[in-house]
Amino acid sequence: MVSAEPGSKLQLFEQTSQYRHWRFTPETLETLRAANNKQGVDRVLHALREEAHMDDQSSRISEATTNLLSPFEELQLINHYLQMIVRTITALAR
8 A cells, every 4th residue: 555645635535434434455345245145135035935925936936046146247247337338428428
């Protein structure tokens, strides 16, 4: 990490809540992605189980579980759409 001189912009930024609460290491981001993915998968499975119980269609659960995204796949989708956004903005700016 770069050492900041007293009173520098970097030192001031390091004292902000944005720096304290919104700076993550790659490992922390990976852990957060995995936890959020698990929570999302659990919610989807819970809803499918409730729906299958009401409709007596347990086959939908096994079908849906094979189509759930992993944290890595979610990140690939995010990166894909970020690239599309950049291309669209670049094209519109011309």
